[in-house]
Amino acid sequence: MTFAKRLMSMAVAAGVTAGAGLTGAAEARELRYAIGFPANTASTIAADVYTKKVAELSKGTLSVKVFPLSLLNLAETPGGVRDGLVDIGYVLTAYTPAEFPNINLAGDLTMLLNLMDTGGRDGLIFSSAMLEYIYLNCPECQNDLAGQNQVFTGTAASTRYMLLCNKAVTTADDLKGKRMRVSSQNWRRWSESMGATAVSMPGNETFEALTQGAVDCVIISAPELSGLALIDAVTDITTGVPGGVFGASTVANINADTWRSLTDDERAALLRAGTTMSAHGGWQYVNFEGRDLKRAADKGIRVHEADPALVNATNDFVTTDMKTIAEFYSSKFGVAEPQKAIDTFKPLLEKWAGLVKGVSGPDELAELYWTEVVSKVDPKTYGM
Structure with a gap:
């Protein structure tokens, strides 16, 4: 249904509701x-x-x-x-x-x-x-x-944002040159500060982007493994970075x-x-x-902790990003x-x-x- 048709149907529904209120005050x-x-x-x-x-x-x-x-x-x-x-x-x-x-x-x-x-x-x-x-x-x-x-x-x-990837990405060196799907400017800035390329796209396109290699990772929260069916596109998950919700x-x-x-x-x-x-x-x-996260581990998806040096670099980024x-x-x-x-x-x-x-x-x-x-x-x- 087009947006215009939805608007028309809502207007009709509103009229029906209003009419019902006139005949049934209770x-x-x-x-x-x-x-x-x-x-x-x-x-x-x-x-x-x-x-x-x-x-x-x-x-x-x-x-x-x-x-x-x-x-x-x-x-x-x-x-x-x-x-x-x-x-x-x-x-x-x-x-x-x-x-x-x-x-x-x-x-x-x-x-x-x-x-x-x-x-x-x-x-x-x-x-x-x-x-x-x-x-x-x-x-x-x-x-x-x-x-x-x-x-x-x-x-x-949401819960904390992490890296849902089609390869292992756990260190600052791993991030360099990777294509990262982001949904907000703070994660864009973080990606670029780490030498990665930030890519914007709607959430419902991330499954195809991961499976076809258009992006290497999606920066998002774990519940989207089910919400966006990413559990069937991801091979590796890295917790601890970039963080935020x-x-x-x-x-x-x-x-x-x-x-x-x-x-x-x-x-x-x-x-x-x-x-x-x-x-x-x-x-x-x-x-x-x-x-x-349990379903992912049971499915054989590898769950990693971010390298401590990457965590420290991320925390440094957060501090300086407040001014930005x-x-x-x-x-x-x-x-x-x-x-x-x-x-x-x-x-x-x-x-x-x-x-x-x-x-x-x-x-x-x-x-x-x-x-x-x-x-x-x-x-x-x-x-x-």
Whole structure:
């Protein structure tokens, strides 16, 4: 189905929903939620939990219908939420860098995790810090969202990025001349600093690129062994580099017009449910990482640790790259005080590294999000 036809079908669906509301006032108001991932992925599994939480917390006045990889793909979702084609969307802000510069600046700081003791919970730490940063510490982020007619209610992040390759790549010398598929500028800069060539391409093209030798490695997280079927294209995995996570994910952005049409209690329900979406999404990524690395080893894929010299060189890169990030967002997107943003964000990473260390499950993490962050947000005024 073409994008134009999908828009028409959504408009019809919206009209049917509105009409149903006129004839059955007791029925829950259905909110349409677009997620550009297929079913049974970490994000869609979390969305199923989210829908149940919305119904519970709203006392049945709201329901959420999830559309996995159907109404809108990831590239279409930011505009779709902005224009009201859906009520809620899983928005990867990195896909529209000019529209969300302040969120993306924070999202580009993920390799700072390399310099910390994360206990393997890199994604949970980063998404938690992003949640607090956007809600409570970044009015500029809120201005970006308002400019796109969206209200923020949740984050998520991948697990740590590593090298998924069709040959062994474990040292700095191994990297020289290799073609590396990257999904963000920080990993592009890392690759080029190591003498490799960075290649940009959509995730759904990486399987073919690896099997045909168009790239030597994909810089990505382990759950994509199953999510993108890379387990059938990879022969070698190197952990420890380059590190960082994909963290520029606002996983439950709500159309601002929809948001303002809700009652205070319904907005409060969506804020609380957003903690569930954030916690379960991140937790599922952790579960999938362990599962997929085990599957890879069982399949005979070689799993290597990066050479210590390469790890040290990577950490040196991270330190110097902070200045590059600040200069880039100032010159390219006009961010007024990028260094102030970096200095604000770094302590949140340290804070959440300590907080998530002892968390035993996603519901406990969601409760932590509520007490530490979201309970401080007033549904009567937020996003209004």
